[in-house]
Amino acid sequence: MITLRINGEELITSASPDTPLLYVLRNEFQLFAAKFGCGMGQCGSCAVLIDGEIRYSCLLPVAAIGTKSVRTVEGLSTMEGDLHPVQQAFMEENAAQCGYCTSGMMIATVALLEEIPQPEDEQIQAALKGQLCRCGSHPRVMKAVKRAIL
Amino acid sequence: MKDLLKSLPIEGRRSFVKQLGTLMVSFPLTSPILWPSYGPVQEEKLPRTLQRNPSLGAWLQVTEDNRVQVFTGKIELGQSIKTVIRQVAAEELSMEMEQVEVIMANTAMTPNEGYTAGSGSVKGSAIAVRYAAAFARMHLCSLAGNQWGLERKDVHLDNGTIFSKDKKRSISIANVLGGQQSEVEVTMPIELIPKRKYRFVGRPNVSYDIEQIVRGEPYFIQDLVFPQMLHARILRPPAPNWNGNIDVAKLKLLLPEGLELFVDGKMLAIVGADEYTVVKTHRRLDRELKWHSDEVSVTDRTLSEKMKEMSTEEVEVISPTVKEDLAGATFEGTFFKPYILHGAMGPACGVAKFDMDLLEVWTHSQGVFPFRAALASLFSMPAERIIVKGEAGAGCFGHSSADDAAADAAILAHAFRGRHVRVQWTRQQEHQWEAMGSAIKIDVKATLNDQGEIVTWESEVRTDSHSTRPNKDPGTLLSARYLSKPFYMKGKGYIRGGHRNAEPYYRIASNKLVAHHFQGPLRVSSLRSLGAFANVFAIETIIDKMSRYLGEHPIDFRTKRLDDERAIAVLERLKEQTINEKTAEREGLGYAFGRYKNTDGYCALATKLSVSVNGDVTLIKCWAVVDVGEVMNPLGLEMQVEGAILQACSWTLKESVTFEGNAVSCADWNAYPILRFGNVPDFDITILDQPQEQPLGGGELATPPTPASITNAIFDALGLRIYSLPVKIQSHP
Ligand code: FES
Ligand code: FES
Numbered sequence: 001m002i003t004l005r006i007n008g009e010e011l012i013t014s015a016s017p018d019t020p021l022l023y024v025l026r027n028e029f030q031l032f033a034a035k036f037g038c039g040m041g042q043c044g045s046c047a048v049l050i051d052g053e054i055r056y057s058c059l060l061p062v063a064a065i066g067t068k069s070v071r072t073v074e075g076l077s078t079m080e081g082d083l084h085p086v087q088q089a090f091m092e093e094n095a096a097q098c099g100y101c102t103s104g105m106m107i108a109t110v111a112l113l114e115e116i117p118q119p120e121d122e123q124i125q126a127a128l129k130g131q132l133c134r135c136g137s138h139p140r141v142m143k144a145v146k147r148a149i150l
Numbered sequence: 151m152k153d154l155l156k157s158l159p160i161e162g163r164r165s166f167v168k169q170l171g172t173l174m175v176s177f178p179l180t181s182p183i184l185w186p187s188y189g190p191v192q193e194e195k196l197p198r199t200l201q202r203n204p205s206l207g208a209w210l211q212v213t214e215d216n217r218v219q220v221f222t223g224k225i226e227l228g229q230s231i232k233t234v235i236r237q238v239a240a241e242e243l244s245m246e247m248e249q250v251e252v253i254m255a256n257t258a259m260t261p262n263e264g265y266t267a268g269s270g271s272v273k274g275s276a277i278a279v280r281y282a283a284a285f286a287r288m289h290l291c292s293l294a295g296n297q298w299g300l301e302r303k304d305v306h307l308d309n310g311t312i313f314s315k316d317k318k319r320s321i322s323i324a325n326v327l328g329g330q331q332s333e334v335e336v337t338m339p340i341e342l343i344p345k346r347k348y349r350f351v352g353r354p355n356v357s358y359d360i361e362q363i364v365r366g367e368p369y370f371i372q373d374l375v376f377p378q379m380l381h382a383r384i385l386r387p388p389a390p391n392w393n394g395n396i397d398v399a400k401l402k403l404l405l406p407e408g409l410e411l412f413v414d415g416k417m418l419a420i421v422g423a424d425e426y427t428v429v430k431t432h433r434r435l436d437r438e439l440k441w442h443s444d445e446v447s448v449t450d451r452t453l454s455e456k457m458k459e460m461s462t463e464e465v466e467v468i469s470p471t472v473k474e475d476l477a478g479a480t481f482e483g484t485f486f487k488p489y490i491l492h493g494a495m496g497p498a499c500g501v502a503k504f505d506m507d508l509l510e511v512w513t514h515s516q517g518v519f520p521f522r523a524a525l526a527s528l529f530s531m532p533a534e535r536i537i538v539k540g541e542a543g544a545g546c547f548g549h550s551s552a553d554d555a556a557a558d559a560a561i562l563a564h565a566f567r568g569r570h571v572r573v574q575w576t577r578q579q580e581h582q583w584e585a586m587g588s589a590i591k592i593d594v595k596a597t598l599n600d601q602g603e604i605v606t607w608e609s610e611v612r613t614d615s616h617s618t619r620p621n622k623d624p625g626t627l628l629s630a631r632y633l634s635k636p637f638y639m640k641g642k643g644y645i646r647g648g649h650r651n652a653e654p655y656y657r658i659a660s661n662k663l664v665a666h667h668f669q670g671p672l673r674v675s676s677l678r679s680l681g682a683f684a685n686v687f688a689i690e691t692i693i694d695k696m697s698r699y700l701g702e703h704p705i706d707f708r709t710k711r712l713d714d715e716r717a718i719a720v721l722e723r724l725k726e727q728t729i730n731e732k733t734a735e736r737e738g739l740g741y742a743f744g745r746y747k748n749t750d751g752y753c754a755l756a757t758k759l760s761v762s763v764n765g766d767v768t769l770i771k772c773w774a775v776v777d778v779g780e781v782m783n784p785l786g787l788e789m790q791v792e793g794a795i796l797q798a799c800s801w802t803l804k805e806s807v808t809f810e811g812n813a814v815s816c817a818d819w820n821a822y823p824i825l826r827f828g829n830v831p832d833f834d835i836t837i838l839d840q841p842q843e844q845p846l847g848g849g850e851l852a853t854p855p856t857p858a859s860i861t862n863a864i865f866d867a868l869g870l871r872i873y874s875l876p877v878k879i880q881s882h883p
Contacts, residue, residue, distance in 0.1 A: 015426065023426040032373040033366025037495050038577040039429075042819040045495055073366030087364040094356040094785060097793055098227060098545035099363035100370065100495040128827040132819060134495045135545040136796030138830040140789060 002062050006031070007075025017063030022046045024062050025072060033073035033103040037132070044131035047104040048072050054111040054130075073103045076110065086110050086148045095144035097135035104131045109145050118149060199223070199278040200336055203261035206289070207333035209282035210239065216310040216324045217249045220283070223263025224275045225255045225516060225540040227547075229849050230786035232358040234276045237350040237782055242283035242343055244307050247350055252358065255518040255540030257533075265517035265619060272782060272845045284343065285336045293326045294319075345780075345841050352841065354785035359542070371514045371541035371552075372499045376570035379501070381425040382562050383432035384573060385418035386583065387441040389813035390631070390673065394441035401435055411435075412565055415634035419562055421571065432576075446811035448671055454486045454874065457591040461612045461666040465645060469653065472606050472662040478599040481695045485594070486874040487684035487857075489672055489807035490587040491822060492551075496544030497580035500556030502563035503570045509536045509563065513556035514543025521553050521620045525560055528624035528637065547797070547849075549619045549675035551575060551584045554628035561629060578817040583628060586807055587677030588614040589670060590648065590684040594692050596658075602700050604711060605659040609652055609688070614670040616647025616680040628673075642667065647680035651854055654689045655745050656711040671812040679853040682746065683798065687875070690742040690858030694865065704741040704862070705754075716840075717745055717752055720775040723836055724754040727773045733866065736760050737770070740863030742855035751778040751851035755795070757831070757859040761867050765879030767803055767860070769831035774852055776835070779843035787848045788835045794849065795833070798856030800825035803877050 004011050004021075006029065015024050020039075025031040025048070037045030039058045046058040049071040076084035083091065086109050096102040105128065112119055112127035119127065124145050133141070196204070203209070210220045220239045226232045232252040240247040253259060263275055287307050294312040295302045304315045313320045345352075362369050387394060398413050405411055409422035409431055420435065422428045448456050501512040509531065515521045518538040526533040543552055559573040575583070590613040597606045618639060620626040625639035649665045697707030705725040709718045721743055733739055737760040745752050758770040772795050781787055804823050808816045816822035861872040868882055 018430075019426045023429075026373075027425055030368075030375070031366075032368040035370070035496060036372060036574065037497070038819060040577060040818055042577075043495060073364075077365065083364065091356065091360050091364045094360055094789065096357065096360060096363050097229075097789060098495070098543070099357075099359070100544035102363050103366050106364065125827040125830065130826075132495060132824065132826060134493055134547075134797070134824070136793030137789070138796060138827060139792050139833050142830065 004062065004065060004070060005067065006070045007072060013062060015062055018061045021048065021057040021060045021062055021065065021070065025057060031072050031074050035100055035103060037100070042132075044104040044108065045101055047107040047131070049107055049111060052111065052114055054108050073106055076106065084110070086113065086144075089144045089148035090141075093140050093144040093147055095137060095140040097137045101131060101133040101137070105133070105141050109148060112145070113148060196336060196338060197274075197277045197281055199261060199263050199274055200281055204335040204337070205333045206282060206286060206336050208261045209279060209336070210286055212323050212327055214324050216322045217251060218243060218245065219251045219253055220279055221253045221260040222275045222279065223255050223261045223519070225514065225518070226359070226542050227514070227516070227545055229790060230357050230783060231272070231275065233355050233786055234272055234782045235279050236358055237355060238276050238280040239283040241348055241351045242280055243287050244343070245309050247355075249310060254542075257518050257522050257536070257538045262519040265520065272847050276782060277845070280342065281340050282336050284340050288341060289334060290323050290326055294321050297321070297326070351782050352780070352784070352839065355783050356785065369542055370496060371501070371512060371543055372496055372574065374501050374512055374541065374572070376501070376503070379570040379572055380421050380423060380566055381428045382412075382419045382421045382559070382571055382573045383428055383576065384558050384579070384629070385420070385432065385436055385439060386579065386632070387416065388582070389443065389811070391445065391812060392441040392443040394439055396439065401438060404431070404434060404438065406431060412562055414561070415632050415636060417561065417629050417632040419558070419573075421562060421566060443811065443813070449810050450488065450806060450808045453488065453589055454591065457589065457612050457668050460670070461668040463666070464664045465667045466649070466665045468649070468663045468665070469661045472608050472660045478597050478605060479699060480595060480597050481692050481699070482595045483688065483691060483871075483873050485592040485684065485688040485691070487590045487687065488805075488875065489589045489670075489674070489809070490677060490801050490805050491581060491807060492546045492548055492584055492586065492677055493822065493824060494544040494546040494550055494580070497575040497577055498551035498555035499543075499572065499574045500552070500559035501570055501572045502556065502559035503568070504560070504563040505568045507531075507535055509560060511536065511538045511556050511560050512541050513538060514541055514550070514552040515556060515620070516549060516552070517619065521556065523622040524553070524620040524624050524627055525557065527622050528557065528627060528630055529560070529564070547678040548587070549585055549617060551580060551628070553620045554583070557627040558629050561633070577819075581817045581822060582814040583673070585618055585673045585675035588616055588648065588674040588681075589668070590681055591668070592652070592684060592688040594688050596692050596696070598696055598699070603659065604656055604696070606661070607654055607658045608662045610664045610666065611649045611652050611681065611685065612666045612668045613648035613681055613684075614668050614674045615643035615645055616650070616674070617644035617676040618673070619643070619675060643675065647676065650680045650685065650747060651682035651689075651744060652685040653748065654693075655714070655717065655748055656693070656708070657713055672807065672809060672814065678794065678797070679746070679850040682744070682850070682854040683801065683857065686742065686744040686854035687857040687861070690744070690855060691861060691871070691873070694740070694858065694862040695871075708743055714745070716777050717743070719838060720752045720754040720777050723775045723838065724756055724773060727775070727834060727836065728756045731758060733758065734760075736762070736867055738863040738865065738867030740859045740861065740866055742858035742862060744851070744854040746851040746854065751776060751846040751848055753791070753851045753855050755852065755855040755859040757856075757863045759831075759860065759863045759867065761864060761879060761882065763883050764881045767864065767877060767879070769799060769829055771832040771834065772859070773834045774836070775838065776848065776851060777838040777840060778846040778848045778851065779840050780845040781837055781839045782845060784837055784839070787837060790848045791835050791852045792833050794852040795856050796825060796830065798853045799831075799860065802857040802860050802875055806876050
């Protein structure tokens, strides 16, 4: 049994210690925001925040998390359901086409803005470089990140 | 379809609605209502999909709580079709958009609209819904009018309630229907809401599902969960035609407790309740299986040279004459576009359950009905016993592996009866097994006479099929060929897609196009814009050469040789947008134009970029001016155009499938890099709205002009012509 701190709650998993966090989030805790995109740390679809830093959950064994706090897109909005400013900005800018990459994009944005509250364009592009998108939602994601800054 | 509903009482529409907590009220069949004739008749004939499915109930239904559900045979793949359908339905029904729910392709519920493809969703489905919804409004008003002894013109519908003119009477749309079960048919004449009164159509609207997506709620097929669901991963050889000795007994020894090995011929799968255990075991067994093949006919390095010898004689000659005596200054080029992946961000997934002779399948297929036909022949079962439900998938832009993964699930569901089986393809499988976009080779030779007129244009196109989508031939499904009773695809699929847009849209005195079928080593099918991407690349490169030869501005050169005013208008607007643009050293500005399929939307495109000393291209800005006729959702269209350009930038600058024989070697994102943040240009998209014109669909039109706008800009920067994609520039000081 491993205890995880996910979105402010203590949750217990019976998954084997080598199980990547992604499978536990999705299959045990019904947290579907993080997506399976490659399982190889190459696309960013599965991104989550571990103690505020972006990590790819497809490669992160649950046993390696320890007492660190895990935050997923589901944990960005308030308990009452109010959207996080980054979610709000992504919604207002319609920063998704199919939306498969969107969770990862938002997680990367939250991580960026928590570190650099007023990033320059190059800093935004650098921070999102690991997040792949096939639909070309990039320009709208840029707009959303800038809206979230304001 | 009515019969199907009768034969499927459990899974029919009504039980679905019950799940939603509402009761269905259908449109009662009344004696034919004579419409008072006012307002001009909008169209002589019903839109084609409506003619095929004329029952009003096939398109929309009123729920007991006075909302409307609209059924579309199309599927949402990021192209925003649900948003557009909601806009047109709300408009014609004079309702708020939130009151309209859109239900996607499902063989038990929605009309058969074939494939979601070819930029046809708006043209097809949205227009059908427009007429069906307008008819529903007239019908509902007439019902109320009949009850009150008033003419239809003396009642009107407003957000779910019908009022008499004097406002003394009102009735909800659910109540006016009174719960009868039969249906009326949509017939002409239909009075549409005048466009000047539109409240939703033509205005920017965020995507239907955007809130669900930003909240990270379950939304995609990958997020489906059923009680007791089994997870599965497929074991495959590295490529078709590879052989191996499958030692089933030995493999079984490696299985952890609780997991099953499914074997049918050369189709193997690991199945179990815990997904990660299945994943680990799949990796282990995959290493264990040894496959071999001797045929290495061609590789990605030799493909371009070998395409000629691997091609057939001409399969088609269009516009067969070229008058040699007209010829003047000659412009030539041999162009090449490699195999390209769809590369959806979410690898294919499918879920299926087989129980009591009923097969249910959940898929992100582009065509639930044709896919059902393929399953019916694969399992020799009546199509009526198969329900295929469309679910959202990651953007794939063509025939993806969705059908294959769902077929895998359906095969396994037969073995694990009564359980939902979920098949998730791995990233490697997605890259190796999807039916990719075909390689193309094009030879062009064209001439200008002394007056600067284009007098001859000869092109030869060599390419493989551009659609092998599922149909009643089960061989269109990947795993069918591995079963102990195998099926192989008959025919070659849609060959003509290869020379889509191969004929220039410009005024040319004498024109000859020869198309060859190239029998390539890899599995191929439709990818955004089919052959148009490569063909317009070739045409617009030659056009650029000609304009430089004459010293004319590239836009003026084009407009002078076009007869279509709408084509000229997009180009002229683009000229205005870019006229003051200056380029520094090593920077270039390139132009291109295309009318998709030569019959659809217009797109004029300019790209500004810079090239570093070591040959790296940095995209600075893209301008696009588009005309797609009537625009339903400008925001959705703008996104489609931006997305298409960026994706085509990625194809142009980075993408090429690597392979040895028929084994694909670029099995992940490191081996198959795509454009990413760090090289995303600024965008300036202009939409020339033409509210009185037919809507033409905007998902593909910006794809074909993109490569030449880039390579012409590279020429502008360096004086270097690019003929072969992806762009590779050796260091160029
Ligand atoms: S799924 Fe984790 S990085 Fe791709
Ligand atoms: S929006 Fe489709 S992958 Fe990014």
